[in-house]
Amino acid sequence: MALTDQLGRDTTKILVGGAEVFIGAKTSNGAAGVLFSFGYTQGPVEFMPNYEDLEVDAEQAISVVNSFTVGAKFMLAFTLLQNTLQAMRVGMRLASGNLTGTAPGTLLTFNDPTDEYFQLKFNAKGAGSLAVDPYVYWNVKLRMDGALPFAKRGVQALKMLAAIYPDSTITGVPEFAKGLYGNRAVT
Amino acid sequence: MAKLKFTLPEGAHTFYRHINPDGSFARHVDVFNGDTVDQERMSAEESKSFTDRGMATLIADGAE
Numbered sequence: 001m002a003l004t005d006q007l008g009r010d011t012t013k014i015l016v017g018g019a020e021v022f023i024g025a026k027t028s029n030g031a032a033g034v035l036f037s038f039g040y041t042q043g044p045v046e047f048m049p050n051y052e053d054l055e056v057d058a059e060q061a062i063s064v065v066n067s068f069t070v071g072a073k074f075m076l077a078f079t080l081l082q083n084t085l086q087a088m089r090v091g092m093r094l095a096s097g098n099l100t101g102t103a104p105g106t107l108l109t110f111n112d113p114t115d116e117y118f119q120l121k122f123n124a125k126g127a128g129s130l131a132v133d134p135y136v137y138w139n140v141k142l143r144m145d146g147a148l149p150f151a152k153r154g155v156q157a158l159k160m161l162a163a164i165y166p167d168s169t170i171t172g173v174p175e176f177a178k179g180l181y182g183n184r185a186v187t
Numbered sequence: 188m189a190k191l192k193f194t195l196p197e198g199a200h201t202f203y204r205h206i207n208p209d210g211s212f213a214r215h216v217d218v219f220n221g222d223t224v225d226q227e228r229m230s231a232e233e234s235k236s237f238t239d240r241g242m243a244t245l246i247a248d249g250a251e
Contacts, residue, residue, distance in 0.1 A: 032237075187214065
């Protein structure tokens with residue numbers, strides 16, 4: 001598609017507002033998962049794409065003569081205001097078996113971490129008719145990022161960092177319909 | 188016309204690509220527990236994926 005949505009000054013395209021984050025078990029081939037809201041968050045939900053370029057320098061030129069993309073890493077950061085046991089389990093990369101029982105007798109046991117992948121979605125403000133742009137990522141690994149504070153005048157805010165990986169189960173045409181990593185839709 | 192009736196955990200949602208009668212579609216249409224969607228408003232692949240995973244069951248029209 002050409003740069004057709006770059007149509008100059010349009011205040012309706014200025015998007016402001018927080019996003020709600022949802023988590024579900026990883027699915028295969030970009031199937032929509034069963035998603036649960038993390039609830040209230042603090043501060044922005046931050047999507048951070050990072051690229052590594054190999055820049056080629058030549059003796060015959062002052063500046064770089066060519067640049068190749070040789071690496072990419074997509075991250076998502078957000079801070080949960082609801083320090084639930086399930087959120088802590090996910091943040092500490094504990095296997096699901098570490099969370100047992102039913103309230104008020106629920107127990108989260110701290111053990112060695114495991115590798116668990118999730119589907120992650122957040123609903124951001126959008127400029128479509130429903131004013132929501134859902135972002136979905138198929139293959140995400142989460143972890144707590146930094147300290148969890150317990151304070152007289154502070155919330156137990158759980159900082160989360162999500163690494164977004166390509167989903168190798170996405171094949172064929174759906175690669176473009178769903179995206180290897182995920183997609184952003186206008187609704 | 189068959190419908191898909193969604194059975195999801197309390198508070199959870201999922202989403203699908205809604206196909207309009209004119210062939211246009213809307214992405215990321217949210218559905219919640221108990222919602223029903225006409226089967227023909229969804230691709231066969233997506234409909235099968237939901238039923239195979241136990242997230243929805245096919246019901247006859249009017250059987251809600």
